[in-house]
Amino acid sequence: MVFLTTKVMQRTALFVTFGGFVTSLITAFLPLWKTMNSDLNEVENWFSGLWHTCLYTEEVGIQCKAYESIMGLPMDLQISRVLMSVSIGTGGLALLAAFPGLEGVGMCAGQPGPKRLLLILSGVLSWVSGLTTLAPVSLVAYTTIVEFWDEGFPDVMPRWEYGEAMFSGWFGGFALVIGGTLFFVAVCMGDYDQRPLSVPHSLQVKRRTKHYRKTEVL
Template identity: 85%
Template sequence: FTAMEKRPEKKMVFLTAKIMQRTALFVTFGGLVTSLITTFLPLWKTMNSDLNEVENWYSGLWHTCLYTEEVGIQCKAYESVLGLPMDLQISRVLMSVSIGTGGLATVAAFPGLEGVELCMGRPGLKRGLLILGGVLSWVSGLTTLVPVSIVAYTTVVEFWDEGFPDVMPRWEYGEAMFSGWFGGLALVTGGTLFFVAVCMGDYDRRPPSVPNSLQVKHKAQHYLKTELL
């Protein structure tokens, strides 16, 4: 009798640690760009008056703008940092921290990607860089979500403040608030995906278990005896 050789079937794996690493870096970089744009957009809060509908006011972390149909949009920087409300001062600092940590996350994680020639032959260092990138991405995401949520909270409180006369216009949410939430969630998601990629890499590099090795050895001996017969 001739033994039939069993060849392992090749399975196409679409979700690997390498793909997960690149997905995490892409999501983190997208969140970083969104947070960067949100920081400098003067659209955190918007206000228009029923008495003069042709004027729209916009407020951001660095500028306040007025839009009219005749002139267009005109922006002016805040004259004094200490004269700003406390929520805007805190938001400035946290958004600056978010941009810095998000940039460091992408720079730290890039050499840790599989296929990148940097740090070749040092899997432990690559793993550590991916973990560092995930932690920094988390910090960047949280420092984006916190200031946006603070400004949103103060806007709601001031909008429903009964001490203001009803005829006075009040600030409402601007487009930058929603882009800030999206950027913060993207950064947190990117950091989570970095940790998932690290776990997938550890699973792929795990040593074979002893029972599986003995089973393979027993099958090889069985095939050898069959060939001798």
Template identity: 70%
Template sequence: MVLLTAKIMQRTAVFVTFGGLVTSLITTFLPLWKTMNSDLNEVENWYSGLWHMCLYTEEVGVQCKAYDSLLGLPADLRISRVLMLVSVCTGALALLVALPGLDGVRARLDRCGTRRRFLILCGVLCWVSGISTLAPVSVVAYATVVEFWDKGLPDVVPRWEYGEAMFSGWFGGLALLTGGTLFFVAVCMADYDLRTATVADVPRVTRGAQQYRKTEVL
């Protein structure tokens, strides 16, 4: 376990957090949250996202149109917009906060406690970002399932199904939560290394003082 140090753990946390942030950003603007294919017209595929509604046909290709009114959207889409933007902003802020707290980065933070606070704050922001990504994706997924199994709708009415953005959103949220956890693990490893180094240096100082006293007596 010599290769597993606090510095390597910090770099791993940054890499995982960056991957989760990019995935969440793509998920936010990807119009593939829900898909629908009508049995009456199999050549048309509908795609629904947070910002656009798209139609794919073999003759024309993909045509996307933004929603006409924000008030006309379902409540789950309106909430998902806000939460996904919060997730992207907090994830980007977490990476900015992590930079001055990383070991090896030259900053005016000579005290280890200051770097430690930056990393802890970064971990908290990563958790907030991850929860803000998982919550809207899970809410839209639940609403899709409820609508899909709604027995009040006729069978001929097409139903929305999960799109690729759902799975990428879950992956991005879990990656952000994992990145925040790795930052906390890195802080604990740095604290352990600091305590170990302090305890190892105490006997040397005491032994040197005792030898100095013996020499002075003689």
């Protein structure tokens, strides 16, 4: 297709990566990773995130409190904090590396080699950022399912369920992985555009016949 050029693919990869980075950044600080609602007191809703827990009541509204001790947190939340921090850092570096590698940007102008390496680096960092977003979200989702179906808890005790941040985290992680893949596609398209043009076979035959001398058969 004519409009699907290397430049368009690079911009698309940058746009998808930026969307995944923003979504992952918001997910990391949302207190909506897990929700809990008690049947005994329906006016209270509890929300839990990586950094604080919140209580919502109709009379007071929402009140949030940060966790008092990091060591007192469950292991899945501790691991998720580290991985989400890595995701934010690598996602930001992927965007910074991708911008000077785009076609039409004045930085590294006339140097296709460095631009190509920057796009490859952006793709790798986007993949790392996406995987380090999907991993903690999936880990918290797994532990939530295990605790929800744990038969050791009484039936009357409220249990944590999935929050909206879980789904936004999955969306952001997949967007980052797709964005990194599109960066590699853009690199391959650029390599294909810069390939040396092959000489048509008919021209090769004509050039060869010029070297032959016409002989007469006696």
